Amino acid sequence: MGALMVIFSLQKDQRRKRTDSVEDELELSAVRHRPEGLEQLEALTRFNRKELQILYRGFKNECPSGVVNEDTFKDIYSQFFPQGDASTYAHFLFNAFDTDKDGSVSFEDFVMGLSILLRGSVQEKLNWAFNLYDINKDGYITKEEMLDIMKAIYDMMGKCTYPLLKDDTPRQHVEIFFQKMDKNKDGVVTIDEFIDCCQNDENIMRSMQLFDNVI
Amino acid sequence: MASGVAAWLPFARAAAIGWMPVANMPMPIAPTEKNKRADELIVLNVSGRRFETWRNTLDRYPDTLLGSSEKEFFYNEETKEYFFDRDADVFRAVLNFYRTGKLHYPRSECITSYDEELSFFGIIPEIIGDCCYEEYKDRRRENQERLMDDDEDKKDAKLPNMTFRETMWRAFENPHTSTMALVFYYVTGFFIAISVLTNVVETVPCGATPNTKEVTCGDRYTVAFFCMDTACVLIFTVEYLMRLFAAPSRYRFMRSVMSIIDVVAILPYYIGLVMTDNEDVSGAFVTLRVFRVFRIFKFSRHSQGLRILGYTLKSCASELGFLLFSLTMAIIIFATVMFYAEKGSTSSKFTSIPASFWYTIVTMTTLGYGDMVPKTIAGKIFGSICSLSGVLVIALPVPVIVSNFSRIYHQNQRADKRRAQKMQKARLARIRISKTGSSNAFLHSKRNGLFSEALELTSSIEEEQHLSKNQSLLESQHHHLLHCLEKTTNHEFADELCYEQSYLEGALQSYPSQSPSLSSQEGMTGTCCTRHTKRNHAPLPNSSIPTCALSHTHPHHNLQELSTIHIQPLNTSRSSLNMRVDEPARLNCQSGTITTAIISIPTPPATTPESDAHPPPPGPTLQNVVKVSAL
Numbered sequence: 001m002g003a004l005m006v007i008f009s010l011q012k013d014q015r016r017k018r019t020d021s022v023e024d025e026l027e028l029s030a031v032r033h034r035p036e037g038l039e040q041l042e043a044l045t046r047f048n049r050k051e052l053q054i055l056y057r058g059f060k061n062e063c064p065s066g067v068v069n070e071d072t073f074k075d076i077y078s079q080f081f082p083q084g085d086a087s088t089y090a091h092f093l094f095n096a097f098d099t100d101k102d103g104s105v106s107f108e109d110f111v112m113g114l115s116i117l118l119r120g121s122v123q124e125k126l127n128w129a130f131n132l133y134d135i136n137k138d139g140y141i142t143k144e145e146m147l148d149i150m151k152a153i154y155d156m157m158g159k160c161t162y163p164l165l166k167d168d169t170p171r172q173h174v175e176i177f178f179q180k181m182d183k184n185k186d187g188v189v190t191i192d193e194f195i196d197c198c199q200n201d202e203n204i205m206r207s208m209q210l211f212d213n214v215i
Numbered sequence: 216m217a218s219g220v221a222a223w224l225p226f227a228r229a230a231a232i233g234w235m236p237v238a239n240m241p242m243p244i245a246p247t248e249k250n251k252r253a254d255e256l257i258v259l260n261v262s263g264r265r266f267e268t269w270r271n272t273l274d275r276y277p278d279t280l281l282g283s284s285e286k287e288f289f290y291n292e293e294t295k296e297y298f299f300d301r302d303a304d305v306f307r308a309v310l311n312f313y314r315t316g317k318l319h320y321p322r323s324e325c326i327t328s329y330d331e332e333l334s335f336f337g338i339i340p341e342i343i344g345d346c347c348y349e350e351y352k353d354r355r356r357e358n359q360e361r362l363m364d365d366d367e368d369k370k371d372a373k374l375p376n377m378t379f380r381e382t383m384w385r386a387f388e389n390p391h392t393s394t395m396a397l398v399f400y401y402v403t404g405f406f407i408a409i410s411v412l413t414n415v416v417e418t419v420p421c422g423a424t425p426n427t428k429e430v431t432c433g434d435r436y437t438v439a440f441f442c443m444d445t446a447c448v449l450i451f452t453v454e455y456l457m458r459l460f461a462a463p464s465r466y467r468f469m470r471s472v473m474s475i476i477d478v479v480a481i482l483p484y485y486i487g488l489v490m491t492d493n494e495d496v497s498g499a500f501v502t503l504r505v506f507r508v509f510r511i512f513k514f515s516r517h518s519q520g521l522r523i524l525g526y527t528l529k530s531c532a533s534e535l536g537f538l539l540f541s542l543t544m545a546i547i548i549f550a551t552v553m554f555y556a557e558k559g560s561t562s563s564k565f566t567s568i569p570a571s572f573w574y575t576i577v578t579m580t581t582l583g584y585g586d587m588v589p590k591t592i593a594g595k596i597f598g599s600i601c602s603l604s605g606v607l608v609i610a611l612p613v614p615v616i617v618s619n620f621s622r623i624y625h626q627n628q629r630a631d632k633r634r635a636q637k638m639q640k641a642r643l644a645r646i647r648i649s650k651t652g653s654s655n656a657f658l659h660s661k662r663n664g665l666f667s668e669a670l671e672l673t674s675s676i677e678e679e680q681h682l683s684k685n686q687s688l689l690e691s692q693h694h695h696l697l698h699c700l701e702k703t704t705n706h707e708f709a710d711e712l713c714y715e716q717s718y719l720e721g722a723l724q725s726y727p728s729q730s731p732s733l734s735s736q737e738g739m740t741g742t743c744c745t746r747h748t749k750r751n752h753a754p755l756p757n758s759s760i761p762t763c764a765l766s767h768t769h770p771h772h773n774l775q776e777l778s779t780i781h782i783q784p785l786n787t788s789r790s791s792l793n794m795r796v797d798e799p800a801r802l803n804c805q806s807g808t809i810t811t812a813i814i815s816i817p818t819p820p821a822t823t824p825e826s827d828a829h830p831p832p833p834g835p836t837l838q839n840v841v842k843v844s845a846l
Contacts, residue, residue: 054254057269058222061314080227080696083708093230110226117229125232132233153234154704162709173704177237198236207235207242210699211228 033066035107044108045115052111059107067104070094084158092152096132118211125208126195140188146174224692231699238703246691258296259310264303265296272313274689279337281313305332312338320347326354341645383461400517403454407513410447413440414507448484451477451510472525473516480510520624527620534619538612542579545608549575549601556593563590574598579605658710 035041041052063072070091077090097105097113116124131137135145150170157165181189181197198204235242257273259266259281276282291298299306305324309332312318320329320343333340343351377385386396417433417440433440455477462468483503515521528535550571557565564587565571574587578601589598701707 055225058225061222076223077227077230080224080693081700089233093233096233114226114229117232118225126236129233129236133236149233150237153237153700154706156700157704157706157708160709161706163706165706169704169706173237173239176239181236194236203238203241204235207238208232210242210245211232 033106035066041108041111045111046119047111047115055111055114056107059110067106068110069104073105081156081158083160084156086156088152088155089149092132092135092149095135096128122199122205122208123195126198127191130191130194140190141194142188143174143178146177146189147171150174150177224689224696228692228696231696234699234703238699239705240702242702243695243698246688246695259306260291260294260296260298261301261303261306262299264306266306266310268310268314275313275316276338277690281309281336283337285337301335302328302332305329309333309336309338317344318342318347319344320351322350326351326358330355339645341642380461381463383457384463387458387461403450404514404517406447406450407510409443410451410507410510413443413447414504414510444484447510448481451481451513455481473513476509476512476515479506480513483507523624524620527616527623530623531616531619534612534615538609541608541611545579545604546572546575549579549597549604552597553589553594553601556597557589557591560590560594565589565594575601578602580609581605658708 035056036044038049038052041047042049045052047055060066062068062076068076073094074087074090077093078086080086094105097109099109099112113128116128120128130141133141133146133149135148147170150173154165154170154173159165178187178189180201181193183193183197254269254271256267257270259268273281273286280286286297289297289299304321305328308319308321308329318338318340330340340351385392386399390396390400418431420429421432421435455474458474458477459465459468468474483506486503515525550568553574554565554568554571557563557571565574571587574589576582577584577587578598581602583602589595697708
């Protein structure tokens with residue numbers, strides 16, 4: 001009886017190998033996405049050929065299948081902020097980049113978003129930022145939406161900060177923001193109020209130019 | 216730095232536009248690329264095989280040979296390529312690491328040559344991906360065992376200058392080292408055998424005298440057996456005492472299993488000597504003699520296989536526990552069932568459930584003595600189910616134990632397991648350090664950055680260049696991004712120590728202010744927060760601020776600055792100049808920034824912490840939200 005048991009135990013390893021191959025086949029038929037040609041992308045965005053090449057190489061290196069889904073996106077973004085939790089903010093960013101709402105960011109989405117952020121006019125950049133804050137895309141930023149965004153930003157700091165982060169720090173920050181932006185005090189910020197106020201704020205204008213030479 | 220995602224850094228920086236409208240303060244200036252050149256292909260010639268890659272790919276890991284300027288040593292001017300006289304096959308794995316961020320271990324390579332290549336190119340093996348890590352570790356362990364076996368053979372050579380005690384211990388542990396040791400080894404073995412044999416023969420019935428019943432040999436030749444026993448015990452006692460004397464760590468020796476066995480083997484004899492021939496205690500005395508059989512375990516010093524068996528059982532403790540547990544469950548279930556099934560039949564041996572336990576055990580282990588058999592039909596059915604399930608339950612954990620035993624037997628050691636655990640801990644520690652290294656890198660560079668800004672003002676430009684040489688462009692861009700986040704949220708990154716301290720001080724804040732004998736400082740003690748020393752603190756008159764006030768690594772005078780008040784200043788880095796009391800003039804004209812101090816405890820008023828030019832006030836400083844201009 002003991003010998004039988006030993007023989008059975010040796011055989012179980014072989015059985016495992018057979019089941020793995022079925023799962024492997026499923027993986028192979030995963031999504032593969034090929035982007036538009038270089039010429040079309042050149043026309044759609046404000047990048048030149050060389051810049052598009054560099055961007056695509058980096059993109060494809062990180063995502064060999066050609067699309068980024070939300071989890072990969074969160075992963076990548078979190079690596080830049082090791083001390084905090086960047087996943088909530090990455091979620092909002094993902095929604096802002098995923099313009100066709102199909103749950104994945106393809107290279108076209110990626111490069112078009114970047115084109116606005118890096119080569120767009122101030123108006124376009126502010127428009128993009130408004131889109132980011134407006135979570136439900138209804139054209140108004142409410143205090144709750146702003147609070148979510150603010151909490152997400154503060155989450156990225158992590159808990160080891162100086163001075164210590166208090167629980168109502170995001171809320172206070174949202175109050176300051178609304179005081180500045182909400183001109184008619186109706187509790188929401190519309191796109192016009194937002195763009196108006198930002199264009200009049202010197203600090204914000206200066207900051208917008210900061211990332212012009214990123215590529 | 217998240218090197219694997221360096222390509223996404225431009226994206227992360229662009230996405231930072233989302234913070235801009237929210238921030239209340241101006242953002243820091245972006246680092247400029249001083250010598251921006253277009254990305255170019257570089258050729259790496261490794262023993263004749265040419266590999267080409269982008270320069271940026273190699274720059275991802277600046278602390279390796281290929282990513283740093285160390286590769287310039289290998290640059291060949293005539294052919295305009297980098298030549299490495301190394302193994303091209305292993306280089307493939309190294310280069311793939313740069314390309315994909317994952318290091319793989321090619322199974323066909325020898326482990327030592329692979330390790331050598333990794334250390335040549337400055338890559339730590341701990342970052343081998345999970346897919347290949349187990350294989351790598353196994354091969355490494357085998358290699359080390361092989362080396363260890365070689366060492367063992369060398370170890371037997373006698374070291375010079377060993378004390379008598381050490382020689383004796385070595386003789387006990389390795390009988391092959393000297394003839395005396397070998398003699399001792401065989402003599403003790405012989406006596407163990409004699410002792411065990413004596414115990415056994417003692418109970419054999421030895422010829423009977425015609426008129427009385429049979430007596431055991433022990434009772435017939437009492438004196439002879441007693442002498443034999445005494446001799447054996449004497450030898451064992453002497454041996455034990457000698458081992459105790461020679462042991463390098465007596466306490467550890469006394470706790471070891473073998474010595475406990477020794478003690479248990481000889482103790483009954485002494486107890487027997489001490490006790491008198493009292494009728495009450497003679498029963499107990501007889502029981503004690505049972506323990507003499509433990510002398511057989513002393514053979515495990517003489518037999519490797521026995522030790523391994525013992526070790527296997529110990530390491531399979533969980534499987535054995537499971538076996539026992541499942542058996543107990545099954546026994547109880549079947550015993551209950553059999554009892555109730557057989558309750559009806561007459562003259563049934565199954566008188567109670569515990570009585571049925573015996574039947575169940577005998578049946579499940581397929582022994583089948585036949586002293587208890589079920590008579591009813593239901594009983595027979597359940598009995599057969601019982602025996603079938605017994606086979607299953609016992610068969611399940613046994614292969615695990617068997618495979619464990621064979622593995623251990625071949626690998627041969629408990630010391631090996633301990634070493635493996637240490638390496639796992641070391642690996643995790645190294646990975647953790649490299650992860651915290653990335654977050655700490657930012658904090659370090661902040662301190663260095665402030666240092667270099669202060670240096671700028673003393674217009675020692677050479678030193679500044681010297682300081683910033685270590686940061687690659689990618690790193691400085693990453694740090695700029697983190698700096699922007701700090702500005703957006705008006706909070707700064709701190710490391711763990713600072714966080715804990717500020718947390719504790721936050722807890723202390725509920726008490727009223729304590730000794731005001733110390734000056735108005737912000738209450739950051741400890742060596743970690745060196746940068747806070749540069750912020751608004753008025754140094755104590757008796758603290759030794761060096762005239763070169765830029766040595767920000769002097770935390771000693773911080774210890775005097777125990778303040779109970781937790782001031783939360785938010786100021787830009789320029790205020791680092793405030794600490795230089797010795798040059799108040801320069802201080803005044805250069806630090807023209809506005810700092811906002813937000814303090815949380817409403818206690819007795821105090822002066823501003825920014826009044827550096829004045830001697831520190833005696834009381835603790837507090838304020839409400841105040842805009843304070845640095846003088």
